[in-house]
Amino acid sequence: MTEYAIEARNAVKAFGQGDVAVRALDDVSIQIRKGEFFTLLGPSGCGKTTLLRLIAGFETPTSGQILLDGQDITALPPNRRPVNTVFQSYALFPHLTVAQNVAFGLQMLGRPRAEVDRTVERMLALVKLEPMAGRKTSQLSGGQQQRVALARALAPTPKVLLLDEPLSALDLKLRKEMQVELKRLQTETGITFVFVTHDQEEALTMSDRIGVMSAGKLQQVGAPREIYTTPVNRFVASFIGETNFLPAVLGATGAVLGSGDVLALSTGGKTGPATLAVRPEQVRLVPAGEPGSLPATITGWVYFGTDTHVHLALRDGTEVVARLQSGATGDSALTKGEAVGLRFTDGALQILGD
């Protein structure tokens, strides 16, 4: 037995041929653990849906393998994979009632009537839609349709549930509610969820682990905190949260910034040109000239309520944003053009590959 519910090995999916071919997935290898809430995060067009469709069996990979529970399922058609999908458009059957929609998978599996009825009842209770059992799906609101889609996909107790941007069509308030709801369903059922989103906040708050994708490639896989605090490259750092990028040249004991300032930092033996990344909340302002601080000038600020983003320029003009708790400084203390010192929280500076 394996600890992975789903594995993709060197999965490649190309659409079209010759000059017009698009590599929607470019050599993606990923391992999704049993029972985890795994999120595929990336901008539109990066290949998230394509990866889900390969797992569900709606597409066959150009090369590579898909494994479920350690078994190679690359050649299995979708109806023979114990995997269910919540579609972005919901794809509810308009000619069936809510209960009939939820029952569909179990009926196709040939389960006995009594079992189907019992499961449908349980599923409708799980998504709080019992009173709607006899309705046509067209008579439901967007949020309710979303729940039916969830119940329908969960009813056959799949080994893996695939969710393709299921919340993107909902308004903000409903989306927040459904985020909590989804997380609850995942914990209650213990089913492995593979959740697709392009919303980094959604990914950070909901996931056990996140796989960040860009241009058909998997960039980084890790827990939300790991992805946020130690992004492996510039793409991940900029896609998730806000980040300051500082061009630098690495030496044995530290880095020389474009401004000529020297930062002490363990480079792990790397030398040469690199980019340093630091989150705005890890930048602190200190009085100008304080030993070990970087000289900078305040160029402006934006007030966000709980915190204030202070825009600064290093001596060579490199922009740095510092996020300060609004109470801590008091806006009155800030003056445009004022010379200040910058300090970074210990361990905050990340050396990025490209």
Place this chain on the structure above:
Amino acid sequence: MADRNFSATRIPGFATIAVAAFVVLYLPIFTLVIYAFNAGQSIAVWEGISFHWFAKAWANEAVKSATLRSLIIAVSASAIATSVATMAALGTTRRPAFRGQTFIYVMINQPLMVPEIVTAVALLIFFGVIKQATGYQGLGYLILAHTAFCIPFAYLPIRARLEGMDLSLETAAADLYASDWQTFRFVTLPLLFPGIIAGAMLAFVISLDDVVITEFVKAGGQDTLPTYMLGQMRRAITPEVNAISTGLLALTVVLLTAFFLLTRKKG
């Protein structure tokens, strides 16, 4: 602000022209129906109300057998045409565009474009050869001919219905463990059903009132209701023809009304 939308209803004389058009369209039919109830022998001189001609037509063995033949042909031809059209529609819409697709559309809709009289003559000659070779003289020729020209009428509503259907529904069915056959049986077919019924009814009506092709293809003694009536026209015309026409009209109106009700309702 002036209304920028163009509307034909504001053209001077619109109402007059509309009324005139309706009169021209419906007055003859109205007259035909009225004289079906004429007590006298004439289709032009009114002599009082009677159901006499309906009774006479009903008792007429030739009318009975022609009606039966018409129904057999229309039911068979529309059933076959609808099945073929359903498959053709599935074949032409359930897949990405392919080379030669337009050509296939043209082929399917060919009976709509070739003049009916040309098809009729062609079939007369073609079936003549087959009759010579096989000796078969039955209704099969008429059913086959009617099937051919009914296909496009059955095809169009079915294809329209299919094109409006969300492809992801079939993907969802497969995702929920339905085999190809189950997906067709439990998802595609029920969603397609209004289109299929509409197509079948249209085909039925088209077959029921065909004259030209039937007249050329039929063997002796194979009159359908329309060709029987045409034959009657060559003799003394009595309101019996009006009565038969009225019956045919009633049937057609009922079917077409059902057709519009079915195609109008979505979902």
